[in-house]
Amino acid sequence: MRACVRYALLLVTAAPTLLGAQGFSIYELGTCxxxxxxxxxxxxxxxxxxxxFNPAGLAxxxxxxxxxxxxxxxATGDYTSDAxxxxxxxxxxxxxxxxxxxAFGATPxxxxxxxxxxxxxxxxxxxxxxxxxxxxxxxxxxxxxxQPTAAYQMTPWLSLGAGLDIVDGxxxxxxxxxxxxxxxxxxxxxxxxFTAFGIAPGxxxxxxxxxxxxxxxxxxHFGALAKVNDRLAIGARYLMRAKLDYTGTATFRPVATxxxxxxxxxxxxGLPPIPAGASLDAVLTQFGVFTTLLPNQAVSTTxxxxxxxxxxxxxxxxxxxxxxxxxxxxxxxxxxxxPINFSNPGTPSQVLNAYYSNTSDFRLGAEWVRNEKLTxxxxxxxxxxxxxxxxxxxxxxxxxxxxxxxxxxxxxxxRWAVDFxxxxxxxxxxxxxxRDPSGATVSQLQGLNNGVYSFSAHLLGLSxxxxx
Numbered sequence: 001m002r003a004c005v006r007y008a009l010l011l012v013t014a015a016p017t018l019l020g021a022q023g024f025s026i027y028e029l030g031t032c033x034x035x036x037x038x039x040x041x042x043x044x045x046x047x048x049x050x051x052x053f054n055p056a057g058l059a060x061x062x063x064x065x066x067x068x069x070x071x072x073x074x075a076t077g078d079y080t081s082d083a084x085x086x087x088x089x090x091x092x093x094x095x096x097x098x099x100x101x102x103a104f105g106a107t108p109x110x111x112x113x114x115x116x117x118x119x120x121x122x123x124x125x126x127x128x129x130x131x132x133x134x135x136x137x138x139x140x141x142x143x144x145x146x147q148p149t150a151a152y153q154m155t156p157w158l159s160l161g162a163g164l165d166i167v168d169g170x171x172x173x174x175x176x177x178x179x180x181x182x183x184x185x186x187x188x189x190x191x192x193x194f195t196a197f198g199i200a201p202g203x204x205x206x207x208x209x210x211x212x213x214x215x216x217x218x219x220x221h222f223g224a225l226a227k228v229n230d231r232l233a234i235g236a237r238y239l240m241r242a243k244l245d246y247t248g249t250a251t252f253r254p255v256a257t258x259x260x261x262x263x264x265x266x267x268x269x270g271l272p273p274i275p276a277g278a279s280l281d282a283v284l285t286q287f288g289v290f291t292t293l294l295p296n297q298a299v300s301t302t303x304x305x306x307x308x309x310x311x312x313x314x315x316x317x318x319x320x321x322x323x324x325x326x327x328x329x330x331x332x333x334x335x336x337x338x339p340i341n342f343s344n345p346g347t348p349s350q351v352l353n354a355y356y357s358n359t360s361d362f363r364l365g366a367e368w369v370r371n372e373k374l375t376x377x378x379x380x381x382x383x384x385x386x387x388x389x390x391x392x393x394x395x396x397x398x399x400x401x402x403x404x405x406x407x408x409x410x411x412x413x414x415r416w417a418v419d420f421x422x423x424x425x426x427x428x429x430x431x432x433x434x435r436d437p438s439g440a441t442v443s444q445l446q447g448l449n450n451g452v453y454s455f456s457a458h459l460l461g462l463s464x465x466x467x468x
Contacts, residue, residue, distance in 0.1 A: 024141055024396065025308075025330060027361075028071040028423065029053075029099050029117040031461035035407015035421035036365030037379025039324035042225065042235035042314035047419070047465040048101030051115030051149045054237045054310075055161030056223035058103050058111030058151035065113075068100040069419070069463025073122070077397070077427075077455035079132065079434070088130040090455075095123050098144075099463065109153040111161075116146050119239070120169075120305050124396055128176070131202065132394030132434040138174040139395050143167060143305065145242075147221060157228070163221040167242045167305070170213040173395075179205040179257065184287060190268045197261060197280065204255045205284065206294060212248025212301070219243075219305075233314040241334065242305040252294040256281055298343035306331045312363075320369040324379075328361035332386040355442055356386045365405075375409040377421070385430075390445035392432030397453030399430040407461070415468055421461035429454050 030049030033040040044050030047067040050057025073096075078089040103113030120143040126132050144167070151161030180201040183193040219240035226234045259280040266273045274283055284290070312326035335356040365379035385399040392399070407421035431449045 024120050024122060026071075026097055026119055026121060027328075028073075028097060028421075028459055028461060029119060030067075030101075031069055031071070031099075031407065031419035031421045031463035032377070032409060034071065034423060034459070034461045035377035035379070035405055035409075035419065036324060036367055037363045037381045037403070037405045037423075038361075039312060039314075039326045039363045039365035039379060041223075041237050041310045041312035041326050042233045043322060043324060044225075044235075046467075047417075047463070048103035048113055048115065049099070050151075050161075050223075051101050051103065051113050051147055051163060052099075052117050052119070052221075054223040054225055054235050055149045055163050055221055056151050056159040056225040056235070056237075058105075058113050058149060058161055059109060059153040059159035059225070061103055061105035061111045063105055064468050065103040065465065066101070066467075067463050067465040069461065070099055071097045071421075071459055071461045073097060073457060073459050075122075075124070075455065075457045077453065079130070079394070079397070079432075079451050079453050081131075081451045083450065088127065088132075091125045091127055092123060093125070097121075103149075111151045112149065114146065114148045115163075116144065118142065118144050119308075122396070124394065126394055128204075130394070130434070133176040133204075134178045134181075135394050135434065135436045136173050136175045137394070138172075140172040141170070143169045149221070151223070157226055159225045161223040161225075164217065165219045165221060165240070165242060166215070166217050167219070167244060168213075168215040169244050169246065169303075169305075171211065171246060171248070173208070173210040175208045175210070176204045176255065177206040177208060177252075179203040192267070197259075197265060197274075197283075199259070199280075203257055203259070205257050206290070207253050207255050208250060209253075210248065210250045210299070212246035212299065214244040214246045216242075216244055231316040234312070235314070236309070236311045238310075239308040241307045241331070243302065244305070245300065245302050247298065247300045249296060250299055251296045252290060254281070254284070254290055295344065300341045304334050306334050322367045324363075324365040324367070326361075326363040326365075328363070330359045330361070330386075332356040333358050335386075355388050355391055357384075357388060359384045359386050373411045377405075377407040377409070379405045381405070388442075389431060389449065390442050391436075392430050392449070392453060393436045394434060395436075397430055397432050397455060399427050399453075399455070401425055401427045415466055417465045417467075419461070419463045419465070421459075423457075423459035423461070425455075425457040425459070427455040 028034045032045035040053040044057030048065045072094045075092045078087045100116045121141040126137045146166040147163040149163030153159045219242040223237040310328045335354040363381040383401045405423045409419045433449045
């Protein structure tokens with residue numbers, strides 16, 4: 001049963017590394033840029049969102065720029081079992097991702113601002129009928145960045161910017177525990193597997209609710225923007241890693257099995273036998289499963305949101321038509337191992353192996369200023385996968401993706417503007433598994449995949465901007 005405790009607590013820190021898009025990152029943090037496939041490092045939108053897309057973009061602003069909005073993400077997908085060919089579908093709601101930016105042109109060369117955005121996090125929900133519930137059926141990560149930023153125009157063609165990141169992170173996992181995987185340690189010592197009670201695999205007996213959080217000033221964001229001429233601009237940005245020392249709790253509650261033991265079970269060590277007709281739930285209480293072997297306890301770990309490097313170009317084909325291209329490198333290889341520390345002295349520290357790989361994102365976008373009131377946008381992007389085949393699980397069955405975007409900006413008045421965007425994500429099918437053995441190596445994980453995950457998503461963006 002202690003193995004059960006270790007495995008359940010381990011997953012509270014596994015969730016961040018297995019959720020979201022390309023690892024657990026989110027890039028739809030400005031509706032204007034979202035419409036053109038996230039491009040913008042060489043031509044940030046004039047709504048303050050350059051605080052994220054390129055801090056150097058604040059240099060040269062005039063007046064105040066305020067924008068707020070968000071992206072709604074609806075993930076759809078399913079898992080098809082090799083053994084039964086049965087499909088189980090995701091049960092995700094529409095998930096909001098907020099964004100808010102305030103920027104001010106303090107002088108003709110100095111721009112300052114502050115932004116709130118969520119570059120890491122997402123959510124996966126599966127029905128309790130799914131075998132993957134023993135890995136996690138309701139999994140959440142939310143990471144909010146607050147970034148005060150300043151930028152300065154060093155020369156007529158070069159601007160530099162930087163910001164400090166205040167990060168608030170929360171991780172939550174809800175998981176069922178399978179009694180067939182557990183065993184009792186009795187005097188002798190004797191280990192008695194619960195399969196000896198006639199327990200079949202897939203028998204829920206406990207629910208684990210795991211939470212961890214941390215708020216910290218950590219990391220920084222740097223940007224550079226060079227205007228080569230009236231048509232061509234080059235930009236780059238670097239978002240540092242954010243190291244968070246999460247602390248939290250794990251709470252357990254019993255789930256009634258309703259099982260009646262059919263035949264008498266003789267126990268070693270002089271213990272009285274368990275008679276036929278006894279309630280298995282009463283037996284679990286008798287052996288103190290939820291008071292001794294599954295106590296509520298604290299857990300901690302250290303997780304790093306990886307660094308991002310983005311390089312991009314912007315080129316004006318005409319005065320009203322701009323094309324953009326960005327390349328992003330994210331250092332997901334930092335997620336090779338995660339140390340897990342427990343408050344219960346009887347629960348030894350653990351290490352989770354994630355084996356993530358660095359990823360590359362390729363973005364192409366275009367923006368057409370149709371007239372002074374309407375701007376149309378579109379784009380395409382491709383993401384490589386962070387998770388190797390050995391770590392594709394229900395927590396996030398992520399993989400390589402193709403994405404299409406479209407959007408529009410409408411100037412309502414001289415001061416007010418609204419932006420809309422839509423994005424469709426289609427992920428390549430990936431083989432994966434429903435269960436995730438704790439502490440296994442890559443070689444041990446090979447060959448355990450037992451089905452195929454399919455995934456797609458619809459994203460809707462809306463933001464309102466005010467300039468004065």
